[in-house]
Amino acid sequence: MARLNQSNLPADVPVPGYGRFDATSWIVHIGPGNFHRAHQGFYLDALRNAGDVEWGMRSVGVRPGDAPRLEALAAQDGLYTIRETATDGTVTHRVSGAIADVNRPGDWEQVLDWLSDPATRIVTLTVTEGGYFADPHTGAFLTGDPAVAAEWKDRVPQTVFGYLVRALARRREAGVEPFTLLSCDNVLANGKAARAALVGFAEAWDKKLAKWIASEVATPSSMVDGITPAAKPSDLAAVAEALGVEDEAVVTCEPFRQWVIEDHFPTGRPRWEDAGVELVSDVTPYEHMKLRMLNAGHQVLGHLGRLAGLEYVHEACLDPDFGGVLELFWRDEAQPVCPPVPVDLVEYCRVLRSRFSNAGIADTVERIVAYASDRIPGFVLPTVADNLRKDGPVEAAALVVAAWAAGLRGVDEQGRELTVVDDRRDELLRIVRHGPDVPLSLLDHPQLSAVGEVQRFRLAFVDAFEALTQHGVRGAARALLSRKESA
Template identity: 40%
Template sequence: MRLGHANLDLLPSAIRRPAYDRSLITPGIVHLGLGAFHRAHQAVVIDDCLAAGSNSSVSSWGIVGASLRSPDTRDALAPQDHLYTVAVRAAEGTAHRVVGALLDSVVAREKPVALVERMADPAIRIVSLTVTEKGYCHTPQSGDLDERHADVVHDLNNLDAPRSAPGFIVAALARRRVLGIAPFTVLCCDNLAANGQTVQRIVTQFAALRSKELSQWIADTVTFPCTMVDRIVPETTNADRDAVATALGMRDAWPVMTEPFTQWVVEDRFAAGRPDLAAAGVELVSDVKPFELMKLRLLNASHSALAYLGYLAGYETIADTMQDPHFARLAAQMMEDAAVTLTMPEGTDLSAYRASLLKRFANPALHHRTWQIAMDGSQKLPQRLLGAMQDRLAKNLPIATHALAVAGWMRYVTASDEQGRTIDVRDPLAAELAALAREAGPVAERLAPALLGVTKVFGPLGGEPRLREAVTAALGRLYAEGARRAVETQISA
């Protein structure tokens, strides 16, 4: 039996389900990037918003999800009325809930014109995104639109049938402007530095390539709130599907796995209204930046370090990696080093936050693969690692711990592990990085400068002598000692 609206009453009593009549809910949000993270984070919040209210304004905030490329999520969820299960895993057990906020889904590549029309519908007041860092067709180091990106070039030649997230946003806003429809809010939920401001810059730069007037209209009328999102969401495995089926007594083709912790901090700037996010636990603030940097530099940076170095050391998951006390101390040291670069609002307890991160990383029920976190590192390093390194250099503080993490990424993107086995590197720059690695060979003094010269990742910071020295030394230790020993050496220094 398959999960679906007609079967909700057959679920075991312990399974939480939508506490509202889904037939009364209409869409107010289009979400680009219908992946596991959105379904375990923002969609859960909207589900809580819908459950908290009963008036007509609350019932108009349902979600239409858009997969930009793959039909897999749509194909899995459409036959079950877009219901799906969120399995919250902790050491003491797993809690399940069925989420109903997602009303429909589309595949952008199949019907781009239809998605533009959906986004141009006056009922849609928010367009949110989780397309990952690489989905913005930008240069991570500068935060500017990459005008030579293949999808950008395509979209400028196919204005009404775009491929990229910026292309869809601009096409829909252009249509709303022509039709005299007020703009929607663009709500980025990805790990970009100053994500709202960055996406505003990318979108207005893209629009300017079409029309200066359109670009100015977007700058004047569209709001791009900054946000910080936090929840660990591993990829779903067949074993996970089987476990959820056992708990539900019916099949869910694409449940999502996650942890108990969740956080969403949002700048309260919405052009066309919003759900009652505060009622669902969202922190509405005037300035997100301190929280964003806190998460990027404490959680994401140490997560990446554990991913690259843990993978090289042979650990499959973050929890496995954290069982090694040297790696657990490495994560703690990275957080301690990064904390001195942060300026937080009064009352923020960074020590407690760091302790909570270490506990979350060690959650044995959460099978978050190091390989999964290692994806798209060229897009992630500037926000997660390089900013803190730059700030520590400015304070004349050592950067050896962060340098080891960067060296771990360099060793990883050579696409060959410590046993000579091929690494399946998933990164927009994978081919370019692999070519540089082949030319340099497994010699730190050649490989580190070659990769530091990739300006799309490192920008001018790649030429900083102290950074080059620290990263080259760390990469040399990885080649000479292996990841496990290099980590032990670093945390014992």
């Protein structure tokens, strides 16, 4: 079967109706993963198909693990299929041409050339929560992180922000205005986080450059939403059968997507609003809502379901015990302390429950529990902190943290091995696997200590962990629900 490319577009599905290089203004995106292509790529493709071709996009990967994806996209002229599956099982396909070009793996000069190009007016990021070198409690840039000092020991960039600072230095020297930097990661106030990292890396190299960056570079915040699991071999096979071409860069996702952007782009921007993006003056309320409801909800289902031996998010969501804890967490703990947002939170969570129940996208619990030492502090613990201050309940959140701790021991309740994917894996395993039966010292880890040092949460964690040990995760969930129902 022939490979998807510009000269081999399938019939009977939407395909790009525009040229790849007819743009006059460029976005460089760093992080060519599935979410970026199902989300930012989707919106730009929609704009260009509607006739607005001023803006184009180049996609960049700077980590060794990005190479296979870059090579797959290069072989397909940047084209890829978006396979959407709705909760009712309806499947649709479209071929996106949003990515005009991708960098050659390892060619750091090409990346710097693109970032330094005067026609590059926006740089967008999806580099995950851990990519901003931020203190988990204060959000301040971690100036002492070894990666910061190591960045400037070699002329070859080592980090995303090393690339960005070098490119901005080139632009400043050439008298070219800076690009706008737009974070699209699940980080609260991601624009501020991006600014802190950008200026922090620059200060370690050139303080005058850092001052210029702080004064001249705009870093608006954004909130992104859309569930995008990794494509499986069966998805690639289904696309090949439906389209009649092979595609090694398939993206699978749900039909729902949302993008809310702080409208601050001194260098100009696409008319994203024409494609359904919301441009607002303040993204903060939407960020709180999404991180505390959707992302925290994923942590609830992921850690409970994983410990019980479930493979998929929809299985955990449809399970009366684990779905019940999710509803309890939302209703009693998260919604009452969520900062005000112009959205009906009850209705928002009802829609989330339906989205989480989507069996068609087969979203795995392994995906959403990865990097939990960043995600639990970022998504779950802000709700805990608010409830501790306001004397609100914390038992559901404590059960989630306890389930994470139990999972770090490396086996589920069926005796099957669990793989721990986390940048802090080794230190976490030392705490949990070589300490006392109840790993209370986990709460003393710098990622958790802001709430972990509070006695009421420590007691709730101990109770939850002992319930898991004595009754299993399902028994612990049922006991929690029973106590709340009878209260």
